[in-house]
Amino acid sequence: MSCGTAAEIEGARGESMLMTKKPKHDRSNACVKCKENGGNIVIRHVVYCKSCFDPFVKHKFKKGLEPFINVSGQKKAVLKPWGNLTIGFSGGLGSTVLLDLVKRCYYSSEEVDEKKGNNPRNDGIWKKVTVCFVDVSEVYPEALDETSQVAQYIQGSYPTFKFVPVRLSDAFDKRWWKAVRGGPLTTSDFGVQLDPDLALRILDASSPTPLESLQTYFRSLPTQTAAHSSIQTLVRVLLLHVARSTDSSHLLLGTSLTSLAISLISGISQGGGYNVREEAQEDWMPPPTLKEGKERAIRLVRPLRDVGVKECEIYAWWRELKVVGKHKWPGGGQSIASLTKEFILGLEKDYPSTVSTITRTCAKLVSKDQPSGTCSICQRPLQGGLDTWKSQISIRSLTEVTPARSVQDLPLSSLTPLLCYSCQGTLTSRSSKSVSTAENGATVSLPVWTQAKLLDQEAMKGEIEEFLLSDEDE
Amino acid sequence: MAPKLCALCAKSRAILKRPKTGQQICKECFFYVFETEVHNTITQSQLFKPGDRVAIGASGGKDSTVLAYVMKTLNERYDYGVHLYLLSIDEGITGYRDDSLETVKRNQQQYSMPLKILSYNDLYGWTMDAVVAQIGKKNNCTFCGVFRRQALDRGAAMLNVDHIVTGHNADDIAETVLMNVMRGDIARLGRCTSICTQGEDTIKRSKPFKYAYEKEIVMYAYFKKLDYFSTECIYSPDAYRGHARAFLKDLEAARPSAIIDIIHSGEAFAVKEEVKATQKAQQTCKRCGYMSSNELCKACSLLEGLERGAAAAGVTDRARKKLDAEGPVPEGLRTIPYFQMPSGPGPSTTIQIDTS
Numbered sequence: 001m002s003c004g005t006a007a008e009i010e011g012a013r014g015e016s017m018l019m020t021k022k023p024k025h026d027r028s029n030a031c032v033k034c035k036e037n038g039g040n041i042v043i044r045h046v047v048y049c050k051s052c053f054d055p056f057v058k059h060k061f062k063k064g065l066e067p068f069i070n071v072s073g074q075k076k077a078v079l080k081p082w083g084n085l086t087i088g089f090s091g092g093l094g095s096t097v098l099l100d101l102v103k104r105c106y107y108s109s110e111e112v113d114e115k116k117g118n119n120p121r122n123d124g125i126w127k128k129v130t131v132c133f134v135d136v137s138e139v140y141p142e143a144l145d146e147t148s149q150v151a152q153y154i155q156g157s158y159p160t161f162k163f164v165p166v167r168l169s170d171a172f173d174k175r176w177w178k179a180v181r182g183g184p185l186t187t188s189d190f191g192v193q194l195d196p197d198l199a200l201r202i203l204d205a206s207s208p209t210p211l212e213s214l215q216t217y218f219r220s221l222p223t224q225t226a227a228h229s230s231i232q233t234l235v236r237v238l239l240l241h242v243a244r245s246t247d248s249s250h251l252l253l254g255t256s257l258t259s260l261a262i263s264l265i266s267g268i269s270q271g272g273g274y275n276v277r278e279e280a281q282e283d284w285m286p287p288p289t290l291k292e293g294k295e296r297a298i299r300l301v302r303p304l305r306d307v308g309v310k311e312c313e314i315y316a317w318w319r320e321l322k323v324v325g326k327h328k329w330p331g332g333g334q335s336i337a338s339l340t341k342e343f344i345l346g347l348e349k350d351y352p353s354t355v356s357t358i359t360r361t362c363a364k365l366v367s368k369d370q371p372s373g374t375c376s377i378c379q380r381p382l383q384g385g386l387d388t389w390k391s392q393i394s395i396r397s398l399t400e401v402t403p404a405r406s407v408q409d410l411p412l413s414s415l416t417p418l419l420c421y422s423c424q425g426t427l428t429s430r431s432s433k434s435v436s437t438a439e440n441g442a443t444v445s446l447p448v449w450t451q452a453k454l455l456d457q458e459a460m461k462g463e464i465e466e467f468l469l470s471d472e473d474e
Numbered sequence: 475m476a477p478k479l480c481a482l483c484a485k486s487r488a489i490l491k492r493p494k495t496g497q498q499i500c501k502e503c504f505f506y507v508f509e510t511e512v513h514n515t516i517t518q519s520q521l522f523k524p525g526d527r528v529a530i531g532a533s534g535g536k537d538s539t540v541l542a543y544v545m546k547t548l549n550e551r552y553d554y555g556v557h558l559y560l561l562s563i564d565e566g567i568t569g570y571r572d573d574s575l576e577t578v579k580r581n582q583q584q585y586s587m588p589l590k591i592l593s594y595n596d597l598y599g600w601t602m603d604a605v606v607a608q609i610g611k612k613n614n615c616t617f618c619g620v621f622r623r624q625a626l627d628r629g630a631a632m633l634n635v636d637h638i639v640t641g642h643n644a645d646d647i648a649e650t651v652l653m654n655v656m657r658g659d660i661a662r663l664g665r666c667t668s669i670c671t672q673g674e675d676t677i678k679r680s681k682p683f684k685y686a687y688e689k690e691i692v693m694y695a696y697f698k699k700l701d702y703f704s705t706e707c708i709y710s711p712d713a714y715r716g717h718a719r720a721f722l723k724d725l726e727a728a729r730p731s732a733i734i735d736i737i738h739s740g741e742a743f744a745v746k747e748e749v750k751a752t753q754k755a756q757q758t759c760k761r762c763g764y765m766s767s768n769e770l771c772k773a774c775s776l777l778e779g780l781e782r783g784a785a786a787a788g789v790t791d792r793a794r795k796k797l798d799a800e801g802p803v804p805e806g807l808r809t810i811p812y813f814q815m816p817s818g819p820g821p822s823t824t825i826q827i828d829t830s
């Protein structure tokens with residue numbers, strides 16, 4: 001028996017026998033705010049009209065930002081950051097919306113307080129605003145460099161904001177490191193062998209160019225997941241260093257509620273549970289090697305973390321914002337981040353509160369133990385005892401008794417003790433289909449900030465060397 | 475091409491690739507590392523002490539069969555000095571549980587362990603077949619899960635054991651971590667990675683396979699030629715858990731370490747103290763004496779709904795309110811026997827062990 005067409009299944013008296021569609025909204029289709037206008041958009045079963053939607057998004061944006069502007073974290077009448085502002089701009093939807101909101105709320109005469117006249121805040125909370133774009137196209141030869149398009153867009157739409165382009169290969173560039181007032185580096189270049197021990201190696205004197213280093217690094221990573229998460233990590237740390245070099249107190253990213261939920265699940269799936277708090281917001285303290293007098297923590301805030309991607313899309317559409325970045329990273333379909341995105345967006349259709357539940361749940365979590373330092377790649381808090389934990393749960397050698405990691409082994413034998421669980425996995429965890437290739441176990445250059453950290457460790461060892469016992473002393 | 479040698483002993487031919495580490499190893503080394511890792515989990519968490527009476531939750535499936543075999547092996551090899559029992563719950567699912575219980579009965583003979591079978595019908599007066607006949611397949615896993623948890627504790631109390639071990643593996647725990655984050659179940663998220671759970675009013679429960687990959691458990695059963703029952707439950711699985719499981723399998727395919735990475739994440743975070751303070755305190759069910767976060771435990775609530783022909787009352791608040799509005803609980807309503815913790819160490823005189 002066939003299912004028949006809609007006309008065929010009309011009842012004898014002309015009544016439709018098709019199931020009625022479930023309405024997208026709970027009650028009436030009038031705007032929930034003004035209760036007058038007809039609704040234009042439904043957000044999680046709640047209806048808004050176009051004129052109420054705009055202040056609704058602005059309110060969410062301010063709520064996600066202003067309580068974190070003052071150092072104390074408490075919202076005061078006067079918002080007084082200690083430094084400038086850097087905005088990470090990818091060219092995507094979230095950062096496009098973010099830029100527009102920053103301009104409208106804090107750098108535009110549009111925001112007029114009806115009672116008090118012009119809003120004093122519109123003089124600009126931060127003295128200088130820098131928009132930083134990190135070009136990631138160098139990783140994929142077939143990808144298009146969007147820097148010039150982005151530069152044109154920023155200079156055209158936000159002429160008072162300073163545009164700073166950065167390349168992903170700058171993460172391996174000593175000149176860039178010097179330009180952003182990075183600290184001293186080791187005399188020899190260190191590399192790491194991408195095998196389970198992450199052995200440190202001194203690279204040949206004929207150092208590759210930053211671009212070659214970057215490309216070797218990404219070619220040698222064991223999985224697509226690793227490539228995806230490495231791009232995110234390098235971009236974030238590059239932005240933090242740019243923020244520091246521009247004397248910024250705040251770094252804003254355009255991560256939407258949906259993107260944040262995806263990042264949280266993706267991060268947890270890559271072992272990043274210890275840093276679940278930092279995934280939403282973090283205070284980054286420049287490492288000791290960078291200190292120039294009084295360094296202060298730079299606060300990374302995601303002010304759109306309560307604004308879903310659908311709301312961003314509607315906002316950009318109604319504001320006629322141009323989204324210049326169209327990049328899609330090639331070959332990312334099988335990475336944990338891509339799989340998570342596909343899964344969460346699919347789940348959101350049947351369970352519409354999924355993304356907000358994820359972010360609200362994760363906001364109730366904290367790291368279990370005190371950090372033992374900072375990860376030398378991702379710059380996030382480092383959990384102690386990782387080596388012991390790993391050796392307890394999986395036996396990788398019949399002769400292995402206890403992991404022989406001590407300060408004497410540092411800094412020159414292995415990078416493992418300086419890395420968080422996630423970064424260790426990024427460099428070592430293989431896919432089930434990976435077979436031995438020439439690239440497996442390849443030695444790759446390290447990002448400049450990791451090189452600087454090694455110098456720090458070397459200096460530390462120098463200071464305590466006379467107190468360390470060698471095997472002969474026993 | 476010469477055969478690839480085992481990455482661990484470098485003597486025998488490698489015949490499998492370990493899902494957990496990616497190493498290519500021989501069969502004997504696989505047995506050694508699998509068993510030793512479970513032993514490490516047991517000793518590092520100090521799960522047992524000599525003389526403990528331990529019930530193995532046995533369904534006849536791969537996880538519990540391998541658990542029974544490994545527990546027996548390790549108990550003899552490392553002289554734990556524990557007394558092992560098999561405890562099975564008969565949910566009353568024709569064509570599924572009756573067949574799997576036959577496997578458990580064979581395991582009882584093979585491993586020489588006493589077996590206790592406790593049925594939902596004896597305990598609640600309902601089989602899952604009868605529950606599904608009333609409520610349909612939707613939400614039936616809610617009933618089965620709640621009833622099973624209580625049944626295991628009650629069976630353990632009848633056996634007078636100190637401890638229940640279950641075959642929950644690393645995949646199960648990783649899946650639960652993801653599900654609890656996605657559903658916002660903060661109370662369960664806080665405890666789901668604990669290897670051992672024990673409250674004042676509950677029997678100690680632990681998961682020695684917490685770090686064992688499901689695939690490795692299957693490999694172990696296969697190479698040891700263990701007798702297990704491998705059919706999925708005939709009633710549809712929990713839809714939400716099904717989504718989470720499919721997602722986890724995708725993650726595992728992308729990067730096999732994902733399972734252990736998720737468990738690591740779950741162990742690395744904790745629920746904020748101020749959030750914990752808002753959670754409901756544990757109490758005792760006023761009707762059956764089992765631990766509960768409300769006046770009535772979930773099993774009693776579900777059972778009352780079934781008995782009064784309003785099964786949804788145990789599942790949703792709205793249906794519960796509707797049922798309450800219909801009036802007080804009718805007299806003579808069938809209820810669960812009052813729960814009492816085991817009296818203490820030593821064999822109970824009232825144990826009825828199934829030896830058939």
